Amino acid sequence: MDRRKFLVGSGMLAGASMVGFPRLANAQAAQAAVDAAKQYAGSEITIVWEAGLQSLDPLNFSGPKWEELTGIKVSVVEVPVAEMFTKILQEHRAGTGAYDALNVIPSWMPDLVRAGALEPLDSYIDKYGYRDELQSIAPVYRDNQMKVDGKVYGLPDDGDVLIMYYRTDVLGDPAIQAAYKAKYGTDMPVPPTTWQEFDQVGQLITEETGGKPYGAAFFREPGYGNFMFQERFRNEGGKFFDADTMKATINSPAGVKVFTDWVAENEWMPAGVQTWGFVENLAAFLQGDTAMTVSWPPYGRWAAGYGTDEEALSWVPKSQIAGKVGYALTPGGHPELAAGFALAVSSASKNKDAAYLFLQWLNSPEISTERVQLPYALRDPFRDSHYASEEYKALWPEASQYLEVLQEASVEGLLDLSIIQTDRYEEALRQGVSRLWSGEDPKAILDDVAAQWDSLTDRIGVDKQREAYKAWASNAAAYPK
Numbered sequence: 001m002d003r004r005k006f007l008v009g010s011g012m013l014a015g016a017s018m019v020g021f022p023r024l025a026n027a028q029a030a031q032a033a034v035d036a037a038k039q040y041a042g043s044e045i046t047i048v049w050e051a052g053l054q055s056l057d058p059l060n061f062s063g064p065k066w067e068e069l070t071g072i073k074v075s076v077v078e079v080p081v082a083e084m085f086t087k088i089l090q091e092h093r094a095g096t097g098a099y100d101a102l103n104v105i106p107s108w109m110p111d112l113v114r115a116g117a118l119e120p121l122d123s124y125i126d127k128y129g130y131r132d133e134l135q136s137i138a139p140v141y142r143d144n145q146m147k148v149d150g151k152v153y154g155l156p157d158d159g160d161v162l163i164m165y166y167r168t169d170v171l172g173d174p175a176i177q178a179a180y181k182a183k184y185g186t187d188m189p190v191p192p193t194t195w196q197e198f199d200q201v202g203q204l205i206t207e208e209t210g211g212k213p214y215g216a217a218f219f220r221e222p223g224y225g226n227f228m229f230q231e232r233f234r235n236e237g238g239k240f241f242d243a244d245t246m247k248a249t250i251n252s253p254a255g256v257k258v259f260t261d262w263v264a265e266n267e268w269m270p271a272g273v274q275t276w277g278f279v280e281n282l283a284a285f286l287q288g289d290t291a292m293t294v295s296w297p298p299y300g301r302w303a304a305g306y307g308t309d310e311e312a313l314s315w316v317p318k319s320q321i322a323g324k325v326g327y328a329l330t331p332g333g334h335p336e337l338a339a340g341f342a343l344a345v346s347s348a349s350k351n352k353d354a355a356y357l358f359l360q361w362l363n364s365p366e367i368s369t370e371r372v373q374l375p376y377a378l379r380d381p382f383r384d385s386h387y388a389s390e391e392y393k394a395l396w397p398e399a400s401q402y403l404e405v406l407q408e409a410s411v412e413g414l415l416d417l418s419i420i421q422t423d424r425y426e427e428a429l430r431q432g433v434s435r436l437w438s439g440e441d442p443k444a445i446l447d448d449v450a451a452q453w454d455s456l457t458d459r460i461g462v463d464k465q466r467e468a469y470k471a472w473a474s475n476a477a478a479y480p481k
Helices: 028-040 053-070 081-094 106-114 122-127 139-144 174-184 195-209 222-235 253-266 278-286 298-303 352-363 365-371 384-388 399-412 422-437 442-460 462-473
Strands: 044-050 073-079 101-104 163-167 292-295 325-328 342-345
Touching (some): 028 053, 044 053, 044 081, 044 352, 053 352, 073 081, 163 399, 195 292, 222 253, 278 292, 278 298, 325 399, 342 352, 365 384, 422 442
Parallel strands (some): 044 073, 044 101
Antiparallel strands (some): 101 342, 163 292
């Protein structure tokens, strides 16, 4: 589950325009893919894409352009993100060859590779001269979301990361800053850099304003809580497992502190915040009802009003805070690289070269720079060239600051947990978050979740899971440096 599960209604897909974007650059990686693909003119490839706004990229923009350039038709299979892993695996086991290209969340890749569902891409990358271009993908995505057991299986294609957004006018209010200094004896940190500072600033704002605005709010729904817990737990010093015994350690003092702090925060956040999802939290922030929040990069664009005049974004509330939003790393300094997407080729495809070439073209510096500027497609910057793009920096007055923070996050970000049957572990954690909001004791919940994790590990095999965890934990972005 990720941020986009709510964007699956067909009514949100109509009318997204393709105007306002530059002509495709005739540069090396993109043009090489086009030239090589022309030999497959008249053929058709099928790509699995997330249902909702994301699919407007291949449906309205990149798919039609690719067909115009190469003569290859792109058929888009829209699948809700919560069903994508299962459908990809089911199709692979059925052996129908119905899918040529795939969008996969990077944390799924080890399981999909073990199942034999993904095609190794190294030979295609070298055949079509793309390896050098991969070096300009931001390091945390390039080095951690592309390979399994040393082989390339996916092209990182979405810079998902959780970012803190804060109201510069509220946190810069001299009266609020004076009240903070009177209460804590120090200058108010703007923005907060630790969770203790965040909680102090947020609670004080709520007290000083009477909740107009509230100091902060989050999406607390369990699916999002999984990502929020993974990040905050590690920033508090937590480790998921004992690396030797593979006993779960999420019920350590760090984990209990996170759950306990969440419950305390709800007391000074808006009533009912524990049920909030992506949309509720977005609406509160854009309407000026909260002073701080954490979310994925689209919040930053929409808070500035960028692209929200698109019909496909008519559901996004009109921003009341444009020009008053600051961007920062989340407290603790190591934000979660929550979900994201990589482009892959199905091992069962009968059109592997044509499928790969479409992916190379999509992922190339030239074309991807256009795609991350599509206001409706939710692809976030993930290349050095995206962060440096003068065109992107001109999209709204604070866009250069936004890109600077996203680039910093691409260096400091933390990977989602990725081991054997990861989603089963995450489901136990999601259920734990739900129990927290029903009023159960934080320590008792996490003790039970840890017991479920231990049972899963025993069923999978301690030795097998130890090796998988060791491989994941060896990544520089697994735990804070």
